Amino acid sequence: MFLAVIFWGAEFVHPLRSGIAAAAHGEQITAPPAGTPLGTLIDHWIGYVPGIGVLLSSLLVFVNSFFVTRVVIRNVIFLERTYMPAIIYLLVCSGYYNSYMSFRPLLVALLVLTAVEIIFKSYNCKTLATGSYLTVGFIIGTAGAIYVPALLLAGLIPVGLVLFRLFDIREWIAAFGGWAMPLFFSAYGVWITGGDFTDVISEYRQALTTPLTLPPASLFSSFEWTFIGCIAVLFVLSIVTFLGRRRSYKLKPFKVYIFFIWMLAIAALILAFVPCRSLYQLPILAVPLAVIIPTYFNSRKPNFVSNFLYVLMMGCAVVIHLLPFFL
Numbered sequence: 001m002f003l004a005v006i007f008w009g010a011e012f013v014h015p016l017r018s019g020i021a022a023a024a025h026g027e028q029i030t031a032p033p034a035g036t037p038l039g040t041l042i043d044h045w046i047g048y049v050p051g052i053g054v055l056l057s058s059l060l061v062f063v064n065s066f067f068v069t070r071v072v073i074r075n076v077i078f079l080e081r082t083y084m085p086a087i088i089y090l091l092v093c094s095g096y097y098n099s100y101m102s103f104r105p106l107l108v109a110l111l112v113l114t115a116v117e118i119i120f121k122s123y124n125c126k127t128l129a130t131g132s133y134l135t136v137g138f139i140i141g142t143a144g145a146i147y148v149p150a151l152l153l154a155g156l157i158p159v160g161l162v163l164f165r166l167f168d169i170r171e172w173i174a175a176f177g178g179w180a181m182p183l184f185f186s187a188y189g190v191w192i193t194g195g196d197f198t199d200v201i202s203e204y205r206q207a208l209t210t211p212l213t214l215p216p217a218s219l220f221s222s223f224e225w226t227f228i229g230c231i232a233v234l235f236v237l238s239i240v241t242f243l244g245r246r247r248s249y250k251l252k253p254f255k256v257y258i259f260f261i262w263m264l265a266i267a268a269l270i271l272a273f274v275p276c277r278s279l280y281q282l283p284i285l286a287v288p289l290a291v292i293i294p295t296y297f298n299s300r301k302p303n304f305v306s307n308f309l310y311v312l313m314m315g316c317a318v319v320i321h322l323l324p325f326f327l
Contacts, residue, residue: 036145036186036200039104046103053103060106064283065089067113068290075120075256077291082298089290091317092231093283105283108143108150112263112287115139119160119259123252129165130174136160137178145182148207149270149281154179159262163255211275227316230309231289238295257291264288 046053065086072078072085093106115136122129137157144151157175165171187200242257249257267285271277297306 036148036203037189038145038186039147042104042146043101046101053101057103057106060103060110061090061094061283064093064106064109064113064287065290067110068287071113071117071120072291072294074117075253076250077253077256078294078298082294084294084297085290088293089286091313092286092289092293102280102283104147105150105280108147109283109287111139111143111146112150112153112156112284115143115156116160116259116263119156119164120252120256123164123255125165128168128170130170133157133161133165133171133175134178137175138181139178141179141182144179144204145186147280148204149274149276150284151204151208152270152274153263153266153284155266156259156263159259163259207276209275223316223319227313227320230313230316231293234293234296234309234313235289238292241296242292260288260291264292 046056068089069083069086073081093109118132118136118139122132125132140150140153140157143153154176157179158172161167161172161175183200183204187197190199191197239261246254264285267281267288271281271285297310
């Protein structure tokens, strides 16, 4: 709760600016790409009452941190029980950059976590899982209808099917059919209100290809670079730790971990190369990082290096969010 107050407090001090980095540098808010009528409607509502956006976004950060921890515990990803994923999610999601306009990406992260749980539950299911994967596809498709870059998270579906199911073409058809349904419903909604049925496809394409640049690296403070460096170092150490202990994992936890590495790869590629990339995507990137990074901390007894990295990451996040109060 203390961290949540610090991370979101600056939004009340600078309610018309786009998160901590923008508050520090005086940039005006630029909403993440809408791409669909549903995304536009949510943006108008959140933008009309910024205080509601702050409240709902901070609530979703807490809910998502709970859900990602539940996924870790239920699937026994670590050899030790841990609640650190909740802390890592909060730090990655809001510790570096946040905004009341992050509501849609945070909602997408919650939807993705819901779909991921269904995928993991399908493992070793003796019956056909067409219904489950129809739901998975529909949830991920809905995420894309809310926040356009999430359309590319469809890449999670085939990997989930390969890792957790035996090959059955009916499950693949159900999954991708479910993914396409929100697009069809969006187009149908536009059509019955007098628009062109294909307008939604054009809006999707335009939103994905409209360039949105990340803040210039020259504007990053030393605290921001240090925070990013801590995340990068901890990620590498966690992957090394995972590879060193891979023989200790049972088959399902091992597959779950591989799935989250794939999710991180997709989220990172979106953030790096998709024209509509923006820091609003951090709540989505935070999901796999919240699963992967605790591997390092939970694989050994606390030592100077692990304690130093943890305190440094936490301290930089707090300082970054306190700076706008003095600007």
